[in-house]
Amino acid sequence: MTEFKPLVFSGVQPTGNLHLGNYLGAIRKFVALQENNDCIYCVVDLHALTAQLVHEDMATQIRSITAAFLAAGIDPKKHIVFNQSQVPQHAELAWIFNCVARIGWMNRMTQFKDKAGKDREQASLGLYAYPSLMAADILVYRATHVPVGEDQKQHLELARDIAMKFNMDFNDKIRPTGLGIDIKVGEEPVHAYFPMVEPLIDGPAPRVMSLKDGTKKMSKSDPSDLSRINLMDDQDAISKKIRKAKTDPDALPSEVDGLKGRPEADNLVGIFAALADKSKADVLSEFGGQQFSVFKPALIDLAVEVLAPINAEMRRLMEDPGHIDAVLRDGGERARTRAEKTMNEVRDIIGFVR
Ligand code: TRP
Numbered sequence: 001m002t003e004f005k006p007l008v009f010s011g012v013q014p015t016g017n018l019h020l021g022n023y024l025g026a027i028r029k030f031v032a033l034q035e036n037n038d039c040i041y042c043v044v045d046l047h048a049l050t051a052q053l054v055h056e057d058m059a060t061q062i063r064s065i066t067a068a069f070l071a072a073g074i075d076p077k078k079h080i081v082f083n084q085s086q087v088p089q090h091a092e093l094a095w096i097f098n099c100v101a102r103i104g105w106m107n108r109m110t111q112f113k114d115k116a117g118k119d120r121e122q123a124s125l126g127l128y129a130y131p132s133l134m135a136a137d138i139l140v141y142r143a144t145h146v147p148v149g150e151d152q153k154q155h156l157e158l159a160r161d162i163a164m165k166f167n168m169d170f171n172d173k174i175r176p177t178g179l180g181i182d183i184k185v186g187e188e189p190v191h192a193y194f195p196m197v198e199p200l201i202d203g204p205a206p207r208v209m210s211l212k213d214g215t216k217k218m219s220k221s222d223p224s225d226l227s228r229i230n231l232m233d234d235q236d237a238i239s240k241k242i243r244k245a246k247t248d249p250d251a252l253p254s255e256v257d258g259l260k261g262r263p264e265a266d267n268l269v270g271i272f273a274a275l276a277d278k279s280k281a282d283v284l285s286e287f288g289g290q291q292f293s294v295f296k297p298a299l300i301d302l303a304v305e306v307l308a309p310i311n312a313e314m315r316r317l318m319e320d321p322g323h324i325d326a327v328l329r330d331g332g333e334r335a336r337t338r339a340e341k342t343m344n345e346v347r348d349i350i351g352f353v354r
Contacts, residue, residue, distance in 0.1 A: 002181050004195040008037045009143035011044035011084070011134070014061035015051075016220030018068050020229040020303075021208035023310075024274045029147045029200070031073045040141055040335065041069055043083040043328075046091060046133060050126040051115060063324045064314070068231055071313035076327045084137065086332030089339035093136035094129070096346065100162050100169070101132050110154060135159035139194045140339045147200040150207075156199045163194035173349045193349060208271060211245035214263025232315075235308055239300045242268075247292045254288025256280050268292075272299050275306045 010030060012022070030041055043065045048055060055061065062083050069081055084090055106112070109131055116123035126133075134155050138146055139162075146156055167174065167190055174180040180191045210216040210227040218228045226241055233241070246264045253259060259266040259280070269287075272295075273280045287295050317324060347354050 003183070004142060004144050004181060004192075006037060006145060007141055007143040008033050008039040008145045008147065008200075009042070009138045009141055010040075010147050011042040011047070011137055012065050012069075013048050014043050014045055014058065014065050014083075015048050015055075016061075018065065018231040019208075019218055019220060020231070020271065020307075021218035023068075023072065023231055023307075024208055024271070025149055026147065027068060027072045027074075030069070033145075033147060033200070034073075034075060034079055037145070039074075039079040040143065041074060041079065041081050042137060042335075043081075044134075044137065046084045047130060050124055050130050053124070059321075062328070063318065063321055064232075066324050066328060067314045067317040068310070070317055070324075070327070071231075071310045076331055080331045080335050081327060082331030082335045083328050086328065087140075087335045087339050089140050089336065089343045090133065090136050092343060093140045093339075093346065094133040096350070097132045097136050097139075097162050097166075098129055100165050101135075101158070105158060105161060106131070108154075109158065111151065131155045131158045132162070135162045138197055139163060140342050141335075142193075142195055142342060143197065144195045145198050145200050150201055153199055153201065156197055160196050163192070163196060164190070166194055167192045170349050173351065177345070177348060179345050179349070193345070208274075209263065209267040211241055211267075213246065214265075214267045229303065229307070231307070231310060233307075234311060235304050238303050238307060242296055242300045242303060245296070247296075251289050251291050252284060252287045252295055254284055256284060258284075258288075265292075268295070268299060272302060275299075275302050 010026070012026065030039065033039055043062050045058065045062055048058070048061070066081060066083070070076065074081060106128060112128055112130065115127060135158060138159055148156065164185065170193070171191055174191060174193045180193050183190055183192045183196070185196055208218045210218050210222060211229070212224055212227040220228070222228060226244055229238055229241055245268060247268070248262055248265060250262070252265060252269070259269060269280050269283050273283045276283070287298070344354070
């Protein structure tokens with residue numbers, strides 16, 4: 001029994017501005033994972049077409065996510081940072097996966113149902129096939145670990161189902177190539193070409209909620225800009241938004257239990273804890289019994305301390321789009337080499353002539 005070589009892959013769509021939730025929930029995790037892993041981080045521009053076809057600011061959005069990656073501390077030399085459309089092998093493997101995935105599987109995807117809404121006839125075929133392209137993003141590198149939010153769990157399960165069916169259906173073709181690996185799926189031994197990807201969901205990353213409603217996720221589509229802290233917000237905007245954040249009239253509790261039924265207080269304490277790399281209990285042992293008039297200024301100072309350098313670096317990078325594009329081209333080239341190796345193996349397994 002051997003194991004697939006560990007490889008981290010994740011993707012972020014170039015739509016809308018990145019906010020604190022994206023930073024604490026995803027990008028900061030990406031940064032931490034670089035320490036001990038080989039990582040590939042992708043700006044998934046092909047996915048951005050699934051909900052809306054024409055984007056006036058596509059290039060700017062791609063560069064802005066890339067700038068956020070770099071400003072947060074992702075090292076594009078040690079790892080790979082690129083945009084998806086530079087590696088056509090993603091779309092090619094997605095086609096093959098379209099023929100592996102069953103319509104019944106796709107029909108279960110809750111994100112499609114949410115995003116398509118009532119008028120499903122008008123949704124693009126791409127929106128429906130979205131999870132198949134996502135599986136291809138990951139598996140074209142035979143990546144093993146995928147840091148994502150809770151909302152992407154079902155898509156990763158689909159990626160496992162696709163990998164499993166490919167491994168099973170092509171079992172007799174994979175064996176003679178010597179490209180497969182004996183793994184265990186549960187108790188069952190499987191000869192696998194594609195690994196069973198593992199989501200990396202937990203960790204200290206909090207669910208960051210809206211500053212205006214502690215029961216709703218912080219979201220780039222919320223009409224009120226006061227509901228979120230954008231990574232491009234400057235010091236004044238950050239402090240204004242935290243000052244205006246919804247709270248309740250009570251002092252902070254001394255124990256985490258006391259946050260129950262107080263979603264806004266819970267959210268602000270959670271944000272403080274995440275920014276300070278502490279637990280909520282630590283934060284409450286410091287601020288328990290204090291009013292928001294004391295806690296909010298402390299949170300503003302901390303948020304500015306953590307976010308201002310990222311913000312400044314993003315702005316600096318965005319002034320030199322040529323540099324960002326060069327990073328993406330270099331990453332794209334290295335990604336392509338790896339992806340083409342997989343595709344050649346897949347072509348051989350399927351039996352295409354080349
Ligand atoms: N669907 C992911 C999201 O919206 C983005 C994504 C596309 C992705 N391809 C991926 C994430 C591959 C992880 C791995 O968050």
